Amino acid sequence: MTHIIxxxxxxxGRHLQVSDVDALLEVYGDADAMRWVGDxxxxxxxxxxxxxxxxxxxxxxxxYGMSALVEHExxxxxxxxxxxHPAGQxxxxxxxxxxxxxxxxxxxxxxxxxxxxxxxxSLGLRYAIATTAPQNLASQRVLNKxxxxxxxxxxxxxxxxxxxxxxxxxxxxxxxxxxPQQSLx
Numbered sequence: 001m002t003h004i005i006x007x008x009x010x011x012x013g014r015h016l017q018v019s020d021v022d023a024l025l026e027v028y029g030d031a032d033a034m035r036w037v038g039d040x041x042x043x044x045x046x047x048x049x050x051x052x053x054x055x056x057x058x059x060x061x062x063x064y065g066m067s068a069l070v071e072h073e074x075x076x077x078x079x080x081x082x083x084x085h086p087a088g089q090x091x092x093x094x095x096x097x098x099x100x101x102x103x104x105x106x107x108x109x110x111x112x113x114x115x116x117x118x119x120x121x122s123l124g125l126r127y128a129i130a131t132t133a134p135q136n137l138a139s140q141r142v143l144n145k146x147x148x149x150x151x152x153x154x155x156x157x158x159x160x161x162x163x164x165x166x167x168x169x170x171x172x173x174x175x176x177x178x179x180p181q182q183s184l185x
Contacts, residue, residue: 003059005067005122006114010107012070013081013114016055020068023077024048027097036136037097058084064123066095069111071102078102081111083119083128092119094130094148094167108139112146120169130165140165 003015016024027033028043028051043051051066058065066082079098086093094115096108112130119125130148132139140163148165156162 005064006118007072008110008114010072011078011111011114012072013067013111013118014070015059016052016066016068016080018049018052020077021045021048021052023068023099024051024080027080027099030100033097033100036133036139055082064092064119067115069098069107079107079111081108081115083115083123083125092125092128094128094143094146096142108142109145112142112148116147116167116169126169128167130167132163132165134161134163136163 002017004012005015006013025043025045025048028037028048029045031042034040034042055065062085064083066080066084068077069079069081070076071078079096079102081094081096083092084095085091094112096112096115098107116128119128128148129151130143132143134153143165146167148167151164151166153164154162
């Protein structure tokens with residue numbers, strides 16, 4: 001059964017499935033795309049299979065994880081977006097990646113914004129972070145457009161500087177008090 005978590009104008013965000021391994025490998029096995037992710041090394045098929053299993057565990061334990069992004073028009077899995085806790089970190093972290101053929105079309109901003117809305121409205125999350133390499137200006141623009149704001153950079157254990165962004169859910173609107181109108185007749 002497909003578990004849809006959000007829809008946007010051009011995509012459907014749904015839970016990962018075993019059938020997504022080939023699409024995961026196309027995205028995360030791309031050395032150029034992976035230069036900005038983790039240690040910069042592309043993932044193997046085995047790592048993609050494990051990622052689906054980890055995501056399934058995260059859905060059960062946290063209620064969220066990585067999601068496949070399916071293009072409305074073609075029905076093709078074109079990318080991935082989700083909230084994760086790398087290495088067990090406390091804060092939920094927004095991640096996304098797309099097939100190279102779909103870069104530069106605004107899909108990352110669309111998906112990231114939808115994921116943050118889902119985080120607030122369906123999961124009750126009030127805070128999330130995202131990280132990028134300082135040189136990854138395209139990703140930083142996406143995060144700004146999606147509603148995240150720069151936060152203090154930090155240094156990874158390997159000495160790499162990491163640019164950090166933070167999202168705070170908007171405060172709920174205060175309930176207005178509506179008094180019944182009285183007739184002057």
